[in-house]
Amino acid sequence: MEELSAVDGLAQLSFLLQRMLERRAGEHDLSIIQTRLLGVLRDRRPTINELGRLLGLDKSSVSGLVERAERRGLVARSPSPADGRSVLVTLTDSGRALINGAAAQFEGDVTGLLEHLPASERHALTRVVSRLLVAHAAAEGVELFPGR
Amino acid sequence: MEELSAVDGLAQLSFLLQRMLERRAGEHDLSIIQTRLLGVLRDRRPTINELGRLLGLDKSSVSGLVERAERRGLVARSPSPADGRSVLVTLTDSGRALINGAAAQFEGDVTGLLEHLPASERHALTRVVSRLLVAHAAAEGVELFPGR
């Protein structure tokens, strides 16, 4: 069996996972960035600014992103009690149902992908990937669990 | 040390790699899709239609993509000698230099990431990722072409 280079293999894996995510998101008429927005909101109630930091977007980009999600009834804006300039963005019930469904499907896809491997290699992969991310996070000084 | 779930770990790894690629591409004023276009052209001379298949895009999307790359002098269109309707897309020297530089930087990023791991785990990761991709391709091939 041919073995890909480390770089090629990881790059292809990355694109494969992105395609899986994009396909599942698309089934709910979500883009990747909309899916990430809803995912971030599952356990947070951030301001527009904080969302920009979590998603790596300019605040003006987030403003439009939230506007389109709000128009679909997936998120809601509420004024911040702490700061009159700020807005808190939250998931609606509809948005939460959508992201939970998409996330479950995506998890099923990845689980199915991993079932191609024998259990020992599956566990090895999980362990090595964890170490890689932890080491990278430590090196970058980045929080390990940013938004999904 | 906390261990991430398989799904979370792979998803985060995927986003990490995409961010690395996007950052390096951006340093050359390339988007991810422009980078993929140039990457595909490194060892191919496809038609617009073939590009659409390779990149997973509609031909009208490819038409615009190639037009913008051509405007920047990164690719060139030439009429196909075999079919008067077709266009062959090729890298210019400038485009080749750009993609080679970006690819080298990205490879450096991934190599640097992998250096966080001891050599044994690095090799284990490469081997398991290769098997995963090969098994996935085989499984998809079976699903897509059951008769062959």
Add this chain to the structure above:
DNA sequence: CTCAGATAGTTCGTGATACGTACTAGTTTA
């Protein structure tokens, strides 16, 4: 050989995404 249908590519209209700039409205600070 001919012409109806298929195919390759472009163009156009629409919408999502992303950015920077400029603006408004609150907040903080000097």
Add this chain to the structure above:
DNA sequence: TAAACTAGTACGTATCACGAACTATCTGAG
């Protein structure tokens, strides 16, 4: 309290992606 700062929005621009309509070319049935 006035100046400086910050949060968010609005606007203009560009990329990206799609589908539909269109042109040019090719192919095959007769």
